[in-house]
Amino acid sequence: MDNVLGSIVVPKEIITDVKKNVGNFEEFKKNIAGHADQNTTNLLDAILCGAVQLGSSDVHIEPQEDKARLRIRIDGILQDAVFFSQDLYHHLLSRIKLLSKIKLNITDKPQDGRFTMIIEDLRIEIRTSTLPAEYGESIAIRILNPKSLIQIDDLGLRQDLYDIFLKEIKKPNGMIIVTGPTGAGKTTTLYAFLMKIQSPEIKIITIEDPIEYHIQGVSQTQVAPEKGYSFSEGLRSIVRQDPDVILVGEIRDLETAKISLQAALTGHLVLSTLHTNDAAGTIPRLIDLGAEASSVAPAVKMVVAQRLARKVCQECVELSKSSPEELHEIKSVLKGLEGKFGLPKKLDNVKLPKAKGCKACGNDGYKGRKGIFEVFLVDADVEKFILTNPAVSAIKDMLVKKGMITMYQAGLIEVVLGETTLEEIKKVISDE
Secondary structure, rough: EEEEEEEEOOOHHHHHHHHHHOOOHHHHHHHHHHHHOOOOHHHHHHHHHHHHHOOOOOOEEEOOOEEEEEEEOOOOOOEEEEOOOOOHHHHHHHHHHHHHEEEEEEEEOOOEEEEEEEOOOOEEEEEEEEEOOOOOEEEEEEEEHHOOOOOHHHHOOOOOHHHHHHHHHOOOOEEEEEEEEOOOHHHHHHHHHHHHOOOOOOEEEEEEOHHHOOOOOOOEOEEEEHHOOOOOHHHHHHHOOOEEEEEOOOOOOOOHHHHHHHHHHHHHHOEEEEOOOOOOOOHHHHHHOOOOOHHHHHHHEEEEEEEEEEEEEOOOOOEEOOOOHHHHHHHHHHOOOOOOOOOOOOOOOOEEEEEEHHHHOOOEEEEEEEEEEEEEEHHHHHHHHOOOOOOOHHHHHHHHOOOOOOHHHHHHHHHHOOOOOOOHHHHHHOOO
């Protein structure tokens, strides 16, 4: 790699080699093994370029007693790629630290760094993290590929959700919260919302930790706790900039929650994320942080909980008759939804997709991922109910009675429609 204007440029020969020889994970493993005896720079180029080619979100290099393991995450699943000698691991560690501008001589403390990788005309942000472990420093490399940014039309939403999202994000004020665990695609969804509503007539400001993707025409700012620039501090300044739309990367504390809610009540559309297990848990979580129910109830307009499920590979998928147990579960969970959302009017003869595996999916049976969503709107009834400080279970019961499609129901709809497997849904969503 050559240093150009503070960025790292991948040589053409590496790009050509990867494009020609890396079409799936098995080919990635062979390609890396073939580069293992080359210089460290070329090896790291091949690892990162190959990971980008496969749409990997992160790369992990983990030292063990007598070797080091390289793993990459594809469609949310970590997979072993190759094992290196300890000697080669130390060369890679030094190279990564050097590129990331983190200290080479500090090995007993965690460190974070970053650099930009340029592959032809594509600029990719790379975030690095080193962590002291038993046999050396464990390295995590996060790949923030702008090609991961997708429009709302490409989220693969059910039509009912697409219509709801479109209506809510065009409202002038209120708060929209997207919730779920790390890696559930929350940022992707929020960025899709921003790209849809972005126009010269409105001012959008974000405060993030860190800025993951750069969106043209949006003012993006990044927290810097070491300089005293936190979410709450940044939000105070942002509100004074007279924005129409504010994106808060995550609500972590009472101060951020209060300012966000206040902004939503005073003419701003506020988008943010929270860590909760389901949509219903969002309201009690805000109140647990110390926010007043009297602010939460009128401010929050829509809550979206989401997970990412792997899509079954359409090249090799097999449809097979569901077992009596599977059929019973599908019929009981989807009772009352027959004939809606593309489901058949009768679920008696449902054939379920099975992951098989072929060259196209690297013998995995799955290729790509899609969001599974649980959504509710805060109407007058829900607003009154929030004021009584109800438990999560009570909120969920009320929302289901009002017609909310639960996460598990949403997952099973995708199974019946042939998008994913029952096994995958059970893995990413706990059944009710």
